[in-house]
Amino acid sequence: MTGALGPRIALISAMTTLIAGVVGLVLTLVLSAFVFDDFDAYGEIPIPGSGRVQLPAGEATINFHTAVPGGTDGGFPVPPLKIGIDAPDGVPDPVLTEGIGSTTSVNNDVHVRIWTLDVAQDSVYDVRTDGPVGGYINPRLAFGRDSSPQWALWGSGGLIALGLLELAVAIPWWVRAGRRARQAPGPVII
Incomplete structure (x- = not known):
């Protein structure tokens, strides 16, 4: 993907994965302490x-x-x-x-x-x-x-690690995509 669409999708995907991992981790810890x-x-x-x-x-x-x-x-x-x-x-x-x-x-x-x-x-x-x-x-x-289900803890940790890895790739891509050379406007006739 070129332009700003590819980096934007990668950044949104990374943030979604990271948020899902953190929410899953908190939910797993709370359920482990009070339910399981x-x-x-x-x-x-x-x-x-x-x-x-x-x-x-x-x-x-x-x-x-x-x-x-x-x-x-x-x-x-x-x-x-x-x-x-x-x-x-x-x-x-x-x-x-x-x-x-x-x-x-x-x-x-x-x-x-x-x-x-x-x-x-x-x-x-x-x-x-x-x-x-x-x-x-x-x-x-x-x-x-x-x-307590140990798989939920490991799954949440894996999502957090994957989200951080995606973020480490998406941010530099997003920054580079925003700094592409732009054509200078043509001459202006008044």
């Missing part, structure tokens, strides 16, 4: 306390779950917690990995992922919890899963 996060899908155990949890084979998340009287402006302090998980006879012990996640707060209900649990076999596990939780309202450990 089944942080308490397998049950909750009070702190301090004990109980039984049915866990499927695979990865599970363990979240510190409590209520707060106000908002969580800034960081949310997680106390040093203790957990003991006993597998039934003949079942391998699950592998516990610490990994503090982001804080999610909805209507003064707060949860923070603090551990990831790799469960080898579907079974009922005995769980013991303890820790200095005197200042928290109804503290408990919630066992759940993160069912």
